[in-house]
Amino acid sequence: MSKNKNYNKNYMAALYALLFLCLPLTLRAEKQYQSILQCLGMEEMILHRKKLRGPIYDLNQKLISEVSSGNLMKVKDEIIKEICLGKDFSPSxxxxRNLLIKGKSIYEFDRENEKVFRLQKAATETLQQKVPNLFFTYLISLQxxxxxxxxxYKAIPEFNYFIQRFRYLQEEIxxxxxxxxxxxxAAIFERLKKIEKVIGKCNS
Structure with a gap:
């Protein structure tokens, strides 16, 4: 039973690593994206087509749900291009990564329409508040x-650093x-560029 469980983990890890490497190439072959939701939707379609589940799929579904609920949210065109056509990671x-590192600077707001502006601000605030949980959930799903x-945790010490802080300080900070x-x-995402090697080493 244990052998089968390990085999399944190794198989899923191999599939995930393959997806991690190939999905950005697949999306780069597609047309230019007009919105972040369109880009995430294309990623979802590719995942369904390949019948793949796992960390990226789960993250993709959560992000689609959040972006759809804040349908007035607008990500800057240059950021969409960076996210959807980047070579290192899947769009999700x-x-x-952009939500964590660049934060609210990735958004574009309609400052001429006060009502729309307020709704956009509210939508982006809601998403940003959920980013820490999305981040930790994604990393734990990789584990x-x-x-x-x-x-x-050993392969990505910065991950362990944040997990420890989250566990012991979340009620205070x-x-x-x-x-x-x-x-x-940023260091975590640099290490994630080689996640297939990390997972392979963990499972060897």
């Missing part, structure tokens, strides 16, 4: 692809402030 992971409980150290977040 790239979107999460679930490994056979060793603490392997990802707002989650967004817990993630204020952008250099450490």
């Amino acid at each position: 992971v790239n979107f999460l 679930s692809l490994t056979n060793k409980a603490d392997c990802l 707002h989650p967004q402030k817990l993630l204020s150290e952008k250099d450490k977040i």
Whole structure:
């Protein structure tokens, strides 16, 4: 039973690594995207077509839900291009990265229409408040692809740093402030560029 469980984990990890590498290439072959929702929707379609589930799929579904509920939310065109046509990550992971590192600067607001502006601000605030949970959930789901409980924490020490702070300080400090150290977040995503090697090493 244990062997089958490990085999399934290894199989899912291999599929995930393949997806992590190939999905950006697939999306780059598509047309230019007019909105972040269109881009995430294309990613969702590709995931369905390949019948793949896992960390990216779960993140994709959560982001689509959040962006759809804040339908007046507008991400800047240059950021959409960076997110959807980037070579290192899938759009969902790239979107999460931008939400964490660049924050509210990725959005465009209609300042000439006060009502629309207020709705856009509210939608972006709601999403930004959920970013810490999206981030930790995604990283923990990556850990679930490994056979060793603490392997990802050791491979990505910055992840362990934030997890410890989140566990012990979340009642004292707002989650967004817990993630204020952008250099450490950037370091996590740098390490995630080689996630297939990390997962492979964890499962060897």
